[in-house]
Amino acid sequence: MMEFRCALMEIETKLNVLNSEFALTHNRNPIQTIKTRLKQPVSILEKLHRKELEVNIFNVEEYLADIAGVRVICSFPEDIYTVADLLLHQDDIRMLEIKDYIKKPKESGYRSLHLIVEVPIFLSEGKKPRKVEIQFRTIAMDFWASLEHQLRYKKHLENAEEISRELRDCADKITSLDYRMQELRGKIEYAD
Amino acid sequence: MMEFRCALMEIETKLNVLNSEFALTHNRNPIQTIKTRLKQPVSILEKLHRKELEVNIFNVEEYLADIAGVRVICSFPEDIYTVADLLLHQDDIRMLEIKDYIKKPKESGYRSLHLIVEVPIFLSEGKKPRKVEIQFRTIAMDFWASLEHQLRYKKHLENAEEISRELRDCADKITSLDYRMQELRGKIEYAD
Amino acid sequence: MMEFRCALMEIETKLNVLNSEFALTHNRNPIQTIKTRLKQPVSILEKLHRKELEVNIFNVEEYLADIAGVRVICSFPEDIYTVADLLLHQDDIRMLEIKDYIKKPKESGYRSLHLIVEVPIFLSEGKKPRKVEIQFRTIAMDFWASLEHQLRYKKHLENAEEISRELRDCADKITSLDYRMQELRGKIEYAD
Amino acid sequence: MMEFRCALMEIETKLNVLNSEFALTHNRNPIQTIKTRLKQPVSILEKLHRKELEVNIFNVEEYLADIAGVRVICSFPEDIYTVADLLLHQDDIRMLEIKDYIKKPKESGYRSLHLIVEVPIFLSEGKKPRKVEIQFRTIAMDFWASLEHQLRYKKHLENAEEISRELRDCADKITSLDYRMQELRGKIEYAD
Numbered sequence: 001m002m003e004f005r006c007a008l009m010e011i012e013t014k015l016n017v018l019n020s021e022f023a024l025t026h027n028r029n030p031i032q033t034i035k036t037r038l039k040q041p042v043s044i045l046e047k048l049h050r051k052e053l054e055v056n057i058f059n060v061e062e063y064l065a066d067i068a069g070v071r072v073i074c075s076f077p078e079d080i081y082t083v084a085d086l087l088l089h090q091d092d093i094r095m096l097e098i099k100d101y102i103k104k105p106k107e108s109g110y111r112s113l114h115l116i117v118e119v120p121i122f123l124s125e126g127k128k129p130r131k132v133e134i135q136f137r138t139i140a141m142d143f144w145a146s147l148e149h150q151l152r153y154k155k156h157l158e159n160a161e162e163i164s165r166e167l168r169d170c171a172d173k174i175t176s177l178d179y180r181m182q183e184l185r186g187k188i189e190y191a192d
Numbered sequence: 193m194m195e196f197r198c199a200l201m202e203i204e205t206k207l208n209v210l211n212s213e214f215a216l217t218h219n220r221n222p223i224q225t226i227k228t229r230l231k232q233p234v235s236i237l238e239k240l241h242r243k244e245l246e247v248n249i250f251n252v253e254e255y256l257a258d259i260a261g262v263r264v265i266c267s268f269p270e271d272i273y274t275v276a277d278l279l280l281h282q283d284d285i286r287m288l289e290i291k292d293y294i295k296k297p298k299e300s301g302y303r304s305l306h307l308i309v310e311v312p313i314f315l316s317e318g319k320k321p322r323k324v325e326i327q328f329r330t331i332a333m334d335f336w337a338s339l340e341h342q343l344r345y346k347k348h349l350e351n352a353e354e355i356s357r358e359l360r361d362c363a364d365k366i367t368s369l370d371y372r373m374q375e376l377r378g379k380i381e382y383a384d
Numbered sequence: 385m386m387e388f389r390c391a392l393m394e395i396e397t398k399l400n401v402l403n404s405e406f407a408l409t410h411n412r413n414p415i416q417t418i419k420t421r422l423k424q425p426v427s428i429l430e431k432l433h434r435k436e437l438e439v440n441i442f443n444v445e446e447y448l449a450d451i452a453g454v455r456v457i458c459s460f461p462e463d464i465y466t467v468a469d470l471l472l473h474q475d476d477i478r479m480l481e482i483k484d485y486i487k488k489p490k491e492s493g494y495r496s497l498h499l500i501v502e503v504p505i506f507l508s509e510g511k512k513p514r515k516v517e518i519q520f521r522t523i524a525m526d527f528w529a530s531l532e533h534q535l536r537y538k539k540h541l542e543n544a545e546e547i548s549r550e551l552r553d554c555a556d557k558i559t560s561l562d563y564r565m566q567e568l569r570g571k572i573e574y575a576d
Numbered sequence: 577m578m579e580f581r582c583a584l585m586e587i588e589t590k591l592n593v594l595n596s597e598f599a600l601t602h603n604r605n606p607i608q609t610i611k612t613r614l615k616q617p618v619s620i621l622e623k624l625h626r627k628e629l630e631v632n633i634f635n636v637e638e639y640l641a642d643i644a645g646v647r648v649i650c651s652f653p654e655d656i657y658t659v660a661d662l663l664l665h666q667d668d669i670r671m672l673e674i675k676d677y678i679k680k681p682k683e684s685g686y687r688s689l690h691l692i693v694e695v696p697i698f699l700s701e702g703k704k705p706r707k708v709e710i711q712f713r714t715i716a717m718d719f720w721a722s723l724e725h726q727l728r729y730k731k732h733l734e735n736a737e738e739i740s741r742e743l744r745d746c747a748d749k750i751t752s753l754d755y756r757m758q759e760l761r762g763k764i765e766y767a768d
Contacts, residue, residue: 012589
């Protein structure tokens with residue numbers, strides 16, 4: 001687990017560096033907040049079990065890609081692609097997987113850009129690559145996702161379908177507002 | 193300035209205590225983030241000048257209420273009133289002023305609940321009351337306000353009126369989404 | 385436990401306020417670091433058991449005074465008494481107990497000033513007093529204590545007595561250095 | 577300056593990773609605290625002036641090695657060499673200079689291990705090496721240095737020579753205590 005915690009620190013530093021540079025050249029921060037989380041040992045066991053895999057280090061490192069997770073909350077949709085791009089172009093980052101739930105939202109209305117990358121961590125015996133899952137979202141997408149997340153943990157919801165439909169509709173409205181605000185920012189920023 | 197910095201610490205602690213208690217009884221945090229800021233000496237001088245007041249400690253303490261500022265970002269509109277209410281009921285807090293720009297938004301579309309309160313700080317010679325301005329907003333109101341803030345610093349904007357109109361329209365849409373999300377949360381939370 | 389966590393926040397804020405004020409008037413920070421800790425539920429159970437008390441909230445609140453603990457690391461011995469004094473003079477702090485292991489070190493050589501105080505926390509239903517244990521030490525006393533702490537968890541130490549003797553001797557040397565450095569600081573500070 | 581701030585973040589992450597790994601394998605943290613500082617623009621100008629260099633970016637990058645500074649406070653003297661060694665063995669770190677004021681203390685009694693290294697920062701246009709000065713000290717050396725630092729800013733000290741002599745003597749006593757405590761830790765740690 002220590003190695004995954006270190007991988008989170010490396011990714012967080014890379015994102016903070018990019019954010020600082022961007023702030024200097026563009027006079028605003030594309031990243032609002034960075035949250036990191038490590039999967040709990042009990043959830044790791046559950047997931048291995050669900051995948052019918054034996055419990056050992058090899059299977060954890062090979063088949064579970066989301067032990068170390070970073071959530072990057074950006075101001076505007078375009079910031080997501082700018083930051084993700086800059087990160088993926090760094091020569092010590094290897095991209096393993098990309099799932100763009102912004103271009104292709106989930107059935108529920110969920111929007112987010114998911115990357116799985118490998119980043120080297122510098123241990124006493126040398127460099128070692130470690131997997132990290134990175135989720136990029138706007139502030140509004142994140143707010144929506146935290147509400148939708150609550151829904152999934154409620155089991156006996158009478159009007160579940162109606163709520164799902166409403167959530168999906170809110171997700172669409174939120175998205176269109178995100179893009180309108182982005183357009184407005186463009187007009188304000190480049191006007192003079 | 194030290195005394196105002198201390199007043200910020202006292203208010204921040206009070207808000208963190210309320211947030212912790214609420215998290216325990218309601219299983220969620222009403223407060224997302226707390227940001228504090230101290231007015232820069234140069235801005236204090238400017239403001240005294242604008243108000244045609246002499247530069248002295250008395251005038252600063254008497255006529256400037258926003259030297260110490262706290263911004264409280266809540267998840268939902270109702271959280272704003274819950275937290276503000278709990279704070280104002282504490283027996284060492286004295287409310288000096290309240291401006292509810294949520295119930296009565298500014299012309300621009302700006303929404304926020306502004307309080308000016310007095311809080312005692314415990315210095316070596318005893319208690320001393322100090323003024324703090326507290327702004328309560330939802331995440332969405334805060335996002336909108338940060339964009340609108342940029343606009344005010346642009347001087348020569350050709351299409352300023354169109355942008356203002358669009359911003360006002362976005363503010364309305366954001367508000368209605370805030371309340372829809374709040375209603376949805378109610379349905380999810382109390383369903384079972 | 386939430387209430388004790390809140391009591392820690394209140395005490396920490398009070399100490400930070402005193403530190404800020406002192407920094408302004410004396411141009412240096414008497415407090416180097418503040419560490420807080422909450423007793424783990426399992427340790428609370430163990431302690432109730434050891435004291436042959438039933439497990440209930442009343443006994444926890446009445447008989448355990450060290451659930452919420454604050455460690456205040458000061459630069460010099462005199463800072464300890466200055467800060468402790470200022471804290472105890474605040475009108476909402478009630479002192480319940482004081483043990484001065486600096487004036488009367490433990491057999492082991494352990495030095496620290498221990499206070500048990502009651503501080504009000506502002507919950508939604510009003511103020512409620514909560515107990516907090518505060519330990520004041522110099523940097524050097526703290527360093528010594530962390531080494532001595534390791535010793536107590538070693539069971540089968542062949543040369544335990546010799547090590548204890550050496551530790552005691554180091555504690556004396558550390559103390560005399562603390563006071564020499566304090567005297568030197570006095571000479572430097574008040575010289576011109 | 578942004579680039580130097582980023583270099584500080586990279587070094588801090590590397591140190592935190594090494595500390596985490598060490599904590600896991602040895603069950604204790606060799607690093608107590610890490611402090612970073614950026615030289616103020618006004619101090620940079622002063623230093624260029626003192627060195628009779630023109631004020632331009634090239635001279636700053638070429639001749640000033642201490643714009644970005646990291647101070648690493650370790651528990652024991654041997655931790656200093658362990659951590660410094662692990663850092664210098666990383667394949668993206670280039671050592672430019674080493675000054676061991678622990679083995680060869682300054683005339684004043686000052687002890688510290690100073691490294692100047694180059695670390696790559698990952699900017700949007702690619703990697704770029706940046707210089708960072710790292711000072712390693714024990715807690716006790718750091719405490720001593722902060723007192724001695726005050727002395728150097730006092731100009732008209734009557735008994736300056738006497739104070740210097742006393743400080744030098746304290747430095748020697750502190751060093752011998754550091755090594756005694758280290759030896760004791762060895763006995764406690766490896767005893768059973």
